Amino acid sequence: MNFLRKLFNISTESSNEKLIKKQPVNLSLDDSFVHHFINNGGKFLYSTKIDEVIYNLKHIIAENKWKEISCNDIDLLKLTKDIPVTIHEKLNNTNPVFTSCEHLIANSGEILFSSNQLGSQKLSQLSDDFIVYATTSQLVKNIGEGLTGIKMNFKGNIPTNISSIKNYSISNSEDDILEFNRNSKNLYLLLFEDL
Template sequence: MSFFKKLFNAPKQPEPEDESLDVQNLSLDQIFVQNFIKNNGKFLYCTSLQEVTQHLANIIQENSWESIICNDTDLMKLIKTVNVKTVEKLSNDFPLFTSCEHLIAENGSILFSSNQLKEFKIADLSENFIVYATTSQLVKTKGESLTGIKTRYQGNIPSNISAIKNYNPNFEETDFMSYGSSNAKNLYLLLFEDL
């Protein structure tokens, strides 16, 4: 009986501080950036379109890329001032400059659809991505991102919805549910403040 008495009357060990408590006090963009960087993403914050084009030019120069893929007419306007050849057809031959659907704060992932990727799987595209996104595309959870797509494209929901959540191409997936379908990419995010 004294064993049980000792067990139930034993002083409780202090619980380790939970990181989620700190996360609750952070803004949505801070949570996203923290998780994005933790997953090896490269993040560049922009307050003007001039900064976007300057960062884009620096990324291209840093990596010595002579051509990039871009099939978005709005993004093509940004590339005009950058000294790089553009290719419209998606492939794995050149880095991809694209937009996205949402930035998901809970795990730092970026959600894409057929509007950006057409019929291609993320794994079949280049290991180098440059993503242009705005702060208004930030959502808290995966569920909110899917609800956002459903609301935005009422009646014409895009297909091929997938996400990148690891930004180290040498990453090997240990989750058996994802075996053979790694979406890890060397990814630069140009986040434009639009709010």
């Protein structure tokens, strides 16, 4: 009988089970972000102490056998002082990028950047490998809240070059003509609990 049900695609779900599946799921901002981020191929490490952030950063660099990284953030450079890696303060397309971000977008799993992190370079001009340091206080519901947050945080001097990364798996297929997203990155997120 199971064979016939599968063959004719007869559902054995009760009406209550169908109703439950149709119910909207309301996740907290952090749960929603993590859900979308992981579904988009992202990798993240959660930390509650700055020592854990440094430990995780060291292991990401060692696991990938990176000898050099790019980092133009003075505060983040302090985290790398005990890690055996050469640091380039100018971002380029050959070395993995270690940077911060503006916001984490919960409803899509995107990471929002601006000229504060990227300077005048476009994401597509940078390395395929990113390590992003962010805090839980940077979580916002959607892109609109992220842009409003940037506007509020930098009232007199709004940064330019605002862009985001949403896809965290690199597609090397040249045959895929539907691949329009040039901002795909192999991305590690070091998420620090600051609330």
